[in-house]
Amino acid sequence: QKEVEQNSGPLSVPEGAIASLNCTYSDRGSQSFFWYRQYSGKSPELIMSIYSNGDKEDGRFTAQLNKASQYVSLLIRDSQPSDSATYLCAVDNYGQNFVFGPGTRLSVLP
């Protein structure tokens, strides 16, 4: 059974700070990784995908992947109250489906 783990939070950061969200996965063969944002009562919204070791930046978001450690992270710079949501880590299951983590609830305090 493939597992994706995240700290459930809540993670509270002040407005303007960097929020760091972490995810670990169990299947060493996993190749593709995704971060989704989910507001309460809404559907997951894709933020970023990452496939290679290292960093990938998109605006205020940076995804980091370390396949040797089976670890993915998402950094949100200059956090805004509108970033308050649950962040879901998803791992591609060999092209068949996504396995989701339980999500980390982020609260950005004004």
Next chain:
Amino acid sequence: EPEVTQTPSHQVTQMGQEVILRCVPISNHLYFYWYRQILGQKVEFLVSFYNNEISEKSEIFDDQFSVERPDGSNFTLKIRSTKLEDSAMYFCASTDARRGYSNNEQFFGPGTRLTVL
């Protein structure tokens, strides 16, 4: 920007009744998925669909569930005899398989909230 759409947004039904949840995937996408999310829990995979047939299904997707692509645009999930534990948000997702085998970003619809009484 193209998006996945789902109807209805909220469905209330009595236990034992049949429900059909509808989805219109993004038009040039080839792989379609159903996921569910019970309140307060993680998003769980139900079934994937490609080339007019199921390509994979989870343990949750038992004989009470079926999927269909009745025409060129709609993708439906049917639950034959609903149970209380089927109450959840049901999300449809689609992906452009031409991006490659594993590098398939999945785009989610807004979901249908199913309430079984």
